[in-house]
Amino acid sequence: MSTLIERTTVTSAVDRLGVSAACSCEEEEVIARAKTGDASAWTVLFDCYYPTLYRYAYARLRLREDAEDVASQAFMVALRGIHTFNYRGKPLLAWLYRVTRNLVAEHLRRRRSLGETFDRLRAGTVSPALAAPEDMVDAYDLLDAVSQLTKDQREVIILRFLVSLPTKQVAHILGKKEEAVCSLQARAINALRRQLADHSPLLETSSP
């Protein structure tokens, strides 16, 4: 039940962040209240953005626990640095995304220094939706293929398809034009298709 509520919250958050002007004004007001230390404003921000940040962190880290920790830590960092954020039309998610991306990079560096292997990642928790072994293989192949893309292509694919953000929002977050995001997305999809052509039965069936 709680999962359903959270899923609805994610959807509503993503929809609201879509880009309507009214939503932007609301976000600005929430940010202003958050700067004053308003607990309700922080609760709203947490409910709206935690799932998004978690999904991004999971797409990069591939471990649920690590992704949850990073998403929570991102809000702690935001709490300490919210006074440095000046709202200039860009959504707060863009700022939170940069915070989360830095935390993920730091986490990956620490993981590399600890010598974690890919076996531990494969032994990590997987979604119940991936019960079938072939689906699990597909999922890990997809994440492997995404990780082999260039940095910009990887970010576009993650934000567009794994985090389910619209193109305009992705352009805002990455600081690029929408055309550039579309171009990156097209090149990334071609690269993914080449890498996954031998593994995904869905691709074979969907081909004409």
Next chain:
Amino acid sequence: MTANENRGRFDLLRDLLARSPLASRQRKATASEEDRAFIHWLSTAAGTVIPEPRAESVRTGKARLLDALAHGEARDGRKRLSRLPGRGVAVALAAVVLIAASLTASAASGKLDLMEDIDEVLERLGIDPVPGPSSYQREMPESDPPAGADTRDLTEPGSPELPALAEDGDNALSDQQDEPTTLQGGSAEEQSTATEQIAVSIDETGPSIAPPRGQSGGKPSSSSSHPGGCGHQNMAIGRPETPAAQRRLAPAQGQTSPSGTGNGEGRPPAQRPDSIGAERGKGVPALPARPADDRANRDPFKRDSEPHGTDYLPDSEEVRRGADAEPSGHRGQEPPTAEEGRSRVLGERS
């Protein structure tokens, strides 16, 4: 028209159509369909790839956030950020002060001569060093010092300092050891006055505190800045052999310092114990003190023209004779009078 000809025309037409813009658009449409299918698969797979976060983890994260907010984490973070530059500046200032203090201490003790170091660097770079006090000091051995002048470098560690010893006004021995400089230089009135002062001090204190000949200046502790000073063993050159001699070295009346041993072990001097103690043990009187940075301001030509005052450095032999003459009251010899001292100095100088 044969069948082969028709087939050839058909192939030609097919090739033309294949190269036409229409065919290109059709191929692009086909590709976009493939992309759409892939994107559809990608969206579906991506939706199932990422598991939902655990509810308890979400609650924990939110509780941590609100708890930190309740404890004023945001305000503390703002304070911390605003406090950081202040701390950095304070640490930097403290470091600068420490470095400056250490450099000053090194320069004062003679271990560091910044001007000489700079001159050496300039010489290595092929630049003529600016003539200054340090250059003058290097050229000192080549110049002609005044007759009887002590050419010892007072910047060496161990150079005695008069002011510290002059504070021991109740100690006739220290006064005696410091006085010869005044005797050697200065005007006739000054010399006469100094001689009288020495005689008075000897008369007041008596020979009891004067060390026997050859013994160290085991100075009883008095108003020195080293209240607990007991002579360093390495500097104790002479120890009274008889109890009577030990009694003579006992603190004079009115000297209430409990730390004064009075047994000839030799209290370390106020400063530079390694040199002054040794000088005292040999009976060499203390040389006039000169601040370490005074040489930078001193006129190098003033020494030849004005040999009196604290700049005048008595000859070591002369100093030794003067030291031998000082405790003359103790040894039964008369101290040199002002006229004798003046004639001796002028005679040696000429």
